[in-house]
Amino acid sequence: MSQTRSLIDKQGKRTDGRTVEQLREVKMAVGVVKNADGSVFIEFGKNKIIVAVYGPREVHPKHMAQSDRCVLRCRYHMSPFSTDTRKNPAPSRREVEISKVMREALEPALMLEDYPRAAIDVYVEVLQADGGSRCAGISAASVALADAGINMRDLVAACAAGKVDDKIVLDINDTEDKEGGADMPVAYMPHLDEVTLLQLDGILTRDQFNQCFDTAVEGCKMVYEIQKQALMQKYFGNETEVKEEVQ
Amino acid sequence: MQELKRKYVIPGDKIVDGNFRPLMNVIRIGDSIISTRIGIAEAGRDGIKVIPLSGVYIPRINDIVIGKIVDRSSLSWDVDINSCFSAHLPAQDVFGRDFSPARDDMNREMATGDLITARIIAFDRTRDPMLTVQDRDLGKIPRGESLKISATRVPRLIGKRGSMIQTIEQATQTRVIIGQNGVVVVTGRSQGGIELAVKAIKMVEEEAHTSNLTQRIKVLLNVPDTTPAQPQLSQSTSSSVPAAMSATSKDISEVSPTKSELQSAPNDIQQPLRKEQQSQDKEEQEQQPSSRHHLGQEKASVSSSDGSPSSSSPTSADAISLPSSHSKSRSQDERGRKSDDQRSVAGVTGGDTRKAKTYVKGVHEGLQEHDKKEANS
Structure with a gap:
């Protein structure tokens, strides 16, 4: 990860015009796949991802079933047309790894023990990739799981932070990921205040690590607000305000 | 506090x-x-x-479900109940305790693809649901068009005191059997009526949480705002229908869908809403000790009122409906049955099950009557 050019200009603007603490524009649409039990289409900057959740449903093959809990299966896949050069549609090492970390990031939020001998399948299909697709995928998958009506302790919001030009920046994009100094994806459950995913690619000092982590968590909180808004919009329409009557 | x-x-x-x-x-x-x-x-x-407001169906003991026979072994049928668990219907349940795989032909009773109405008698974390068709009104559904809706939408489809499903049935001259697992079977003589009913049911599912749904359903079905069948209904079944059943359509429509969905929701979840409605439903509440009972009563009310309006309507000859005399006696039967049911509710869960069955029975009776008519003609 060697830097070849300056990624932050003198005005403090990044390659895409954002400030160091600015998130890319995030849009979420819930319930876009009719055949799925829960689904979300997310645009996270230039990332475009569809997530579909099926289940709880019967486990096939049967031997994979767990007698005391539900099996969560995640499949992260990049479409051949999602990158500038054709991506081989066969599962790559990277996709297998991301599928695993996504599953592990979502599992703590799910109450899998409520559905013994069943399976929940999460399909994450990246239509267009621009860095941070695993975070976008986790955020969308969490909303899709809630849309599917699966019992959850909390939503999982994910966002990356990183080091660019020796500065800690929020939500790094593809260019910053490739040419920057470090990339730290974090998945976080806002209400429970627990981290479910923490990866780091690059080198950070202890202070930089702490700063980067705090920045990523702040980003997760911003993503959470968008997740919440998307779910409220789908189920309660314009009545997004909580109607609470206290006597 | x-x-x-x-x-x-x-x-x-x-x-x-x-x-x-x-x-x-x-x-x-x-x-x-x-x-x-x-x-x-x-x-x-x-x-x-x-x-x-979302989620798949998770079986519970005593739920009345509509299932499809998907396979059979030598001792039981496998039934798809629209859940992540496949249900079993033991052959002994149908043939009796002296069932012998060698002597009795299971295909004669139920074949793959048949739809059945059944009750879940056993289910826990370690075993798949077990069904029974032994109780009154359960068993094979002879014909009809089945469709699946989300199980969370079932209370909305039934509506407040059965108002929604009753509107659909009356306007389309059909009978609708609803399983708590979200499987719905629509029967009727005219294909157009069935298609319209299916369209209305799908609309209810898609727009369950929106306002003024009952009005839009009435527009779709070309039902005038003041339901003409309502006065007939209160006349013919006044003795068997609770006081709330004779509420005008305006009363029903004024309730926001979310609220009415809650009111008709099963699982004793409507207690607070009841409180809000105490002024309207005092009498009814006295009759309804629990909300599980409420769901059952809705179904019972629908069944008791189903036959009467269609029998007194001019097009009753075309519809699968009961003759007026039959309707009358059924109404009396219903009264007796209802008191039985109310006694059974004093137990634990028998109430809603029996009332739901009452509703299913109404459908079966209607179909049998229709078959007899056709045979005679």
Whole structure:
């Protein structure tokens, strides 16, 4: 990860015009796949991802079933047309790894023990990739799981932070990921205040690590607000305000 | 102590702090009650619960479900009940205890692809649901068009005191059997009527949480705002229908869909809403000790009122309906049955099951009568 050019200009603007603490524009649409039990289409900057959740449903093959809990299966896949050069549609090492970390990031939020001998399948299909697709995928998958009506302790919001030009920046994009100094994806459950995913690619000092982590968590909180808004919009329409009557 | 009335929640939302009892779709974390589903949080005397707005069907004991026979072994049928668990119907349940795989032909009773109405008699974390068709009104559904809706939409499809399903049935001259697992079977003589009913049911499913749904359904079905069948209904079945059943369509439409969905929701989840409606439904509430009973009563009410309006309507000859004389005697039967049911509700869960069966029976009777008519002609 060697830097070849300056990624932050003198005005403090990044390659895409954002400030160091600015998130890319995030849009979420819930319930876009009719055949799925829960689904979300997310645009996270230039990332475009569809997530579909099926289940709880019967486990096939049967031997994979767990007698005391539900099996969560995640499949992260990049479409051949999602990158500038054709991506081989066969599962790559990277996709297998991301599928695993996504599953592990979502599992703590799910109450899998409520559905013994069943399976929940999460399909994450990246239509267009621009860095941070695993975070976008986790955020969308969490909303899709809630849309599917699966019992959850909390939503999982994910966002990356990183080091660019020796500065800690929020939500790094593809260019910053490739040419920057470090990339730290974090998945976080806002209400429970627990981290479910923490990866780091690059080198950070202890202070930089702490700063980067705090920045990523702040980003997760911003993503959470968008997740919440998307779910409220789908189920309660314009009545997004909580109607609470206290006597 | 503060009392929470209603609140829209998503998973992870804190509903309330304090020493409340977590009931349904909520968990306690520390001192807080946290929602685990998207839905509407409510607090009552019993505790805190969330009425979910999405999710697949998870079986519960005593649920009346509509299932499809998908396979059979030598001793039982495998039934798809629209859930992640495949249900079993033991052959002994149909043939009796002296069932012999060598002597009795299981295909004669039920073949692959048949639809059945059944009750779940056993289900837990370790075993698949077991069904029975032995009770009254359960068994094979002879014909009809089946469709699946989300199980969370079933209470909305039934409507407040059966208002929605009754509107659909009357306007389309069809009979609709609803399983608690979200499987719906529509029967009727005219294909056009069935198609219209299916369209209306799908509309209810898609727009369940929107306002003025009953009005839009009436527009779709070309039903005038003041339902013409309503006065007939109150005349012919006044003795067997609760006082609330004779509410005007205006009364029904004025209730917001979310609210009415809640009111008709099963699983004793409507207690707080009841409180809001006490002024309207005092008499009815006295008759309805629990909301599970309420769901059952809805179904019973529908069945008791189904035959009468269609029999007195000019097009009754074309519809699968009961003759007026039959209707009358059925209404009397219904009264007797109802009192039986009310006694059974004093038990634990028998009430809603039997009432749901009553509804199914109404359909079966209608179909049998229709078959006889056709045979005679």
